[in-house]
Amino acid sequence: MSAATVTQASDAPGKAEAPILSLVNITKKFPGVIALNMVSFDVRAGEVHALLGENGAGKSTLMKVLAGKHKPNGGQILLEGKEKVFDNPKRAKKSGIVLIHQEQSLVPEMSVAENIFLGSLPKKWGNLVDWKRLHRESTEILDRLKCSFSSKDMVSDLSIAKKQMVEIARALVFTPKVVVFDEPTASLTDHEKPVLYDIINTLREQGVGIVYISHRMDEIFHLSQRISVLRDGEYNGTVNTADTNEDEVTKLMIGRSLEFDHASKPKDFGDNMLELRGLTVDGMFRDVSFSVRKGEIVGMYGLVGAGRSEVAETIFGLRKPSGGEILLDGQVAQLRSSHEAVAQGIALVPEDRKDQGLILGMNCRDNMTLAGLETVSKNGFMRPAAEKTVYDKYQQAMKIKTPGWRQKVGNLSGGNQQKIVIGKWLHTQPKLLILDEPTRGIDVGSKSEIHALIKELARTGYAVLVISSEMPEVLGVSNRIIAMYDGKVTAEFDGDAVSEDALVQAITGQYVTSAGKPDDQPAA
Known part of the structure; x- marks a missing residue:
């Protein structure tokens, strides 16, 4: 690497004080595979230490060893200089190690408060649950996280983003020494992310060590002080965040730079494979009209709640439209179920x-x-x-x-x-392939492969509709882009000509013409 020096764990850059947590030569084997091979990693008090690597590099496995979910085949865990053996997650939590899971581990049939304090419900006389205290303390935690839902709400009624906030709330019940965030923003809205960042900074100020796992480079460079990389289950170096850049970190992760192709967007498309005419589902979206041609990639971009996924589900027969038409290959399609949708390609x-x-x-x-x-x-x-x-x-x-x-x-x-x-x-x-958030929670190497696959499918004649919350993804793969806000299509852009500013204006309620020029009037 040119601008940053890669070090080994024993002489990793950063502050001089001893780490609050050290994982030394951790090895973990599963049937037919060595998931971790002599991996060492440490984190200091008051530090956000990012742990990166491709999917399958061993990041989550290493953290599950730390949290007592996996028993290592070799190596040591040192917490505040003392060796620890965690036979189960409960023992790890009692020692101050809290893992906020990538895969949500909530109980849908229980309330938010019960999930937050699961395993440590407050008790009163007769060993009965102190419900009043439970909801009071849960509400205090939810208020800290600026959550809009109640401690009495059932988890099964919450959105994916709100469930992720409950996972984060569980960590605040304890007095943690080390908190592991495994892809914490994968399901969060843009409104909720700054709240999470504030919580992380508060924990840092309290001297808590933070391990932060994410595939989103903007988050890594915004939050972390150091970055360590795993590749194929082995430690591949640590760098100071301030001394490196995205390209160098990517090389550490996958051994090469990624060249994103934004220019190879063919213009010769076939007839319309899909056409929506005034498609409406009451309470979700209204008067949605656009088309996808054979060999074309159309991107749908908008904030969470804009109605993008609901449009896709209606095309797939999962929702019954209250108005409008769906045409496939020029013919009006009656899609009363997903089975009928699959049968029609x-x-x-x-x-x-x-x-x-x-x-x-x-x-x-x-x-x-x-x-x-x-x-x-x-x-x-x-x-x-x-x-x-x-x-x-x-x-x-x-x-x-x-x-x-x-x-x-x-x-x-x-x-x-x-x-x-x-x-x-x-x-x-299929004739029409709809991909809803196709690279969510996926590393940069796999993301590049899936982008290349999408483009190749289009070149062979597939009509492709890509729904994504990531602007670089939409700009990188789309021949045309449909912008949505509050259940309506606000603009349609040519993929080569659209500017980021115009796209942002379109998805935040400002009217934008098809030419990408903003209007002074807000969307109705």
């Missing part, structure tokens, strides 16, 4: 791959063929050889990293899980 890669796109307890092969069982079965019986052929085809084409088809999908990295979901739908041979 529509595929939807959903926003939440874990809950909506995969069955985590099933193996890779069975997940891959789940959307097209009729192609791998005969007379009601599955044909294992046919299933294996399908799996092999997409595993090779999409470079899915796994020990084998028998591996449970739940054990794969986020990037490889997403490739399984995409492969599952490609197997149905």
Whole structure:
């Protein structure tokens, strides 16, 4: 690296004081794979130490070892200079180690307050739960996080973003010494992110050590003082954040720079594959009209709650429109269910791959063929050889990293899980592919591969609709961009000509013409 010096853990840059936490030569093995190989890592009091690496590099596994969820096969955990052995997460929490999970671990059938204090409910005489105190203390924590929901709300009624705030609230119940944030903003809105940053800064001021795992480089460079990188389960160096840049960190992670192609946007498209005419679902979105041509990538951009996902779900037959029309290949389509949508050549890669796109307890092969069982079965019986052929085809084409088809999908990295979901739908041979947040929670290397895959699918004739909350992603892959605000389409841009300023104005309620020039009047 040119501008930053990579160091080993023992002489990592930063303050001179001893670390509050040290992981020394941690090794963790799973059947058929060494997830961590002699990894060392430390964090100091009052420091945000970012831990980066591609999906599958071992970041989450290392933190689960720290939090008592995995027992290491070798190595030491030192907390304030003393060796610790955590047999379970409860013991780690009592010692001051709190992990805020990437995968939410809430109980949907319980209230927000019960989830926040799960395992440590306040008690009164007779060992009964002190409900008044429970809700009072939960409300105090929610107020600190500036949450808009109540401690008495059921978790099952909350959005993904609000559930993530409950996860964060659980960490504040304890008096933590080290807090691990594993992709904490993956489900948060732009309004909620600054609140999280304030909480992190408050914890820093209190001397808490912060481990911050994220694929979003802007967050890493905004929050952290040091960055450590894992690659293929091994430690690959530590740098001072102030002395490095995004390109150098990316090289540490994947061994190369990423060249994002914003120019190769073909102009010769086919006829309309999808056309929406005044599509409306009462209370969600209204009068939405746009088209997607064969061979074209259309991006949908807007803030959370703008109605983008609801439009996609309606196209896929999951919601019944209250007005307007959906045309496929020039013909009005009646899509009363997702089954009918699939039969007519529509595929939807959903926003939440874990809950909506995969069955985590099933193996890779069975997940891959789940959307097209009729192609791998005969007379009601599955044909294992046919299933294996399908799996092999997409595993090779999409470079899915796994020990084998028998591996449970739940054990794969986020990037490889997403490739399984995409492969599952490609197997149905769709005409229209809808991708809702296709790279959420995915490392920069896998993100680049999926972007390249999207462009290649379009080149082969697929009509592709990409919904994303990331402006660089929308600008990087889209031939046209549809901007939405408050359930309405506010502007349509050519992918080559749009400016970031115009796009921001379009998604924040200012009227913008198709030429990208803002108007003085707010959207109605």
